[in-house]
Amino acid sequence: MRAVIALDGVDFKKHSGVIAYFREHYIKMGIFDKMYSDIISSTSLIRSKSDYDDFYIAQKDETIEQVKNAEEIYNAVEEYLHTLY
Template sequence: MEGSLKELSQYRFQRAQEDLETAAILLGVIAYFNRTYVKGGIFNKSLSKILDTSFRLREKVDYQDFFIVSELMAAEQLKKASIVLNEFAPYLADRWEKM
């Protein structure tokens, strides 16, 4: 039993380090998006809120051992993802056309 506790502890520590690196990258991307695209008036602040709440939900799923996403929560996230993609599509199409 002691060996398995040690292995579990080592695994959890390694995973925490990896998760911290990932979180830092994602927070940096969200901050850049807010600073460049939301404050710059390219996208509405509502997209920033969607990204933030989605990131917070992801944190719960990743870090809490027994957090279960309900079917309703999953459906809400799919709806939010669709909103974000629909907002990004015209901007990207315009940028691609100019390339």
Template structure:
């Protein structure tokens, strides 16, 4: 597959990341915190996959995406993305896992609000990075 394919893939994934973020905001407004946490994580995950597409990297697991993001954009990157960015994403994954799989987990409005702030930050940062390179 060629560069044009991966650029288009990055754009499509970024659009989906923003849709997922909007869904998360709506769920927070309806006090559906666990579902909002799920959508927020997937917004981050989709934006990471968009970013990886700019490097023609495909992953099949969440963990694989996080590892590739960490290696390509934190460890080996130009400094645009920081270890703090990685921590925001790793924290989102933990919250999403608890929200989806821990029957006794109680999600709070404040935690979900903070997660959505982090999600918006990551999705926008990745979107800006991609826009500078392919739009």
């Protein structure tokens, strides 16, 4: 996502800023499918839990799902960037 928003000349110090901008300017505008908003929400929640919950242990199935989600977003971003360049 950061690679995409960098093309607009913007960056944010916090993940939440990157996510909010990406949703507003790329998902809401239809450039990326709305399913990516759900993936981003899921990923952000798990990231937050793993960072701040002292007793959080990621489950194997959850980890597999997150890797799949990361690959989907990566592929979508890569495809988008190739359409531009």
